[in-house]
Amino acid sequence: MATDFKSIPVIDVAPLFAKCDDPKMVQDPGVREVVKQLDQACREAGFFYAKGHGIPETMVKEVRNITHKFFDLPYEEKLKIKMTPAAGYRGYQRIGENITKGVPDMHEAIDCYKELKQGMYGALGKPMEGCNQWPHYPPNFKELMEKYISLCTEVSRKIMRGIALALGGSPDEFEGERGGDAFWVMRLIGYPGASTANGKCTSENDIGCGAHTDYGLLTLVNQDENITALQVRNQAGEWISAPPIPGTFVCNIGDMLKPNYDAAVEPLEVCVRKSSGIRKFEKAVYGEHLVSKVQTNFVT
Numbered sequence: 059m060a061t062d063f064k065s066i067p068v069i070d071v072a073p074l075f076a077k078c079d080d081p082k083m084v085q086d087p088g089v090r091e092v093v094k095q096l097d098q099a100c101r102e103a104g105f106f107y108a109k110g111h112g113i114p115e116t117m118v119k120e121v122r123n124i125t126h127k128f129f130d131l132p133y134e135e136k137l138k139i140k141m142t143p144a145a146g147y148r149g150y151q152r153i154g155e156n157i158t159k160g161v162p163d164m165h166e167a168i169d170c171y172k173e174l175k176q177g178m179y180g181a182l183g184k185p186m187e188g189c190n191q192w193p194h195y196p197p198n199f200k201e202l203m204e205k206y207i208s209l210c211t212e213v214s215r216k217i218m219r220g221i222a223l224a225l226g227g228s229p230d231e232f233e234g235e236r237g238g239d240a241f242w243v244m245r246l247i248g249y250p251g252a253s254t255a256n257g258k259c260t261s262e263n264d265i266g267c268g269a270h271t272d273y274g275l276l277t278l279v280n281q282d283e284n285i286t287a288l289q290v291r292n293q294a295g296e297w298i299s300a301p302p303i304p305g306t307f308v309c310n311i312g313d314m315l316k317p318n319y320d321a322a323v324e325p326l327e328v329c330v331r332k333s334s335g336i337r338k339f340e341k342a343v344y345g346e347h348l349v350s351k352v353q354t355n356f357v358t
Contacts, residue, residue: 061102062294068306069095071217072110078216083229089220096217097224100311105290107306108217108278113209115305118280121206127196129166129248139191141169146188153250168193168246170203182343203244211242214276217309221276232317240317249287275317279308 073088083089099106128136133152141149148169154162170190174183192200215233222231281288281302288308289297300308 062292062296063103064292064296064298066103066105066107066290066298066300066308067095067099068107068109068303069099070110071108071220072112074220075110075112075216078219078229083219084223089223093220093223096220100221100224103290103292105300105308105310107300107303108213108309109303109306111213111307113206113213117202117206117209120202121280122282124196124199124202125168125246125248128168128193128199128246129250131193131195135195136166136193139168139193141191143185144188145191146171146174146186148188149191150193164249166248166250170207170244170246172240172242203246207242207244210244210278211240213278213307214242215240217276221311275312277310277312279310281308 069092071092073086074083074092077083077086077089080086096106136150136152139149141147141151141155148171151167151169153164153166156163156165156167168191171186173189174187176187177183178187192203218232219229222229225231279288279300281300283302283304286299286301288300290300290310291297
């Protein structure tokens, strides 16, 4: 997928979004241009900036600000929503509890998932059952985040319709049984100085989050302003910086589709036809993939 790209493209998705639910969207020149750019970005880099997404910049900034306020709280206060297996792996994890390739990451986080009711997916869904843990302070944290999640989920749905067209399928290729009830994940991440991690010095590792691929399909990254920390590795092994650009999300495609929790993920028929009938990848169930990642990525 990746090439020796030197920069990450910026794509104005507004023309796609304007016609996204129009039955004739594929005929629109503006949509076709966005689809062309998505196709190139996903093939060459797997990353792109999305502008024109429609979420107010005031809300995007408010999400960052209220998240900073939570991470500025005393450690004991944050532990009131501590993540545990019993809580469906939802809640606060302190610095060093997230593991990437066996190495603790120097960040703290709140992990949230689409809420699964008891028995909703049988044994497959059992590890992820539960309600999200929201802090009581700062005020309105839960309300703001739930509204933000709803808006980001809609942005993702619309981008996925464009990606479906880029693959040569219909706009709703990833909806219905595959992704019509998509399982979402939100991580709110703080990167404090290593010298103050959990109240003690932890100088062994200064990497906020180690090199990895995401285990969903589409990730929207809301970065702090004026801090260039995110990097993307190209095929030559070079790290390309992805500095924050106001009014955009950094988007990247990950390991899987953005499917329903129990969706069987396998090559689309349109893709099989393009590869002369050869299925290059085996079928996987998204929920099984997610649980395997969650249970091995965290120290609880």
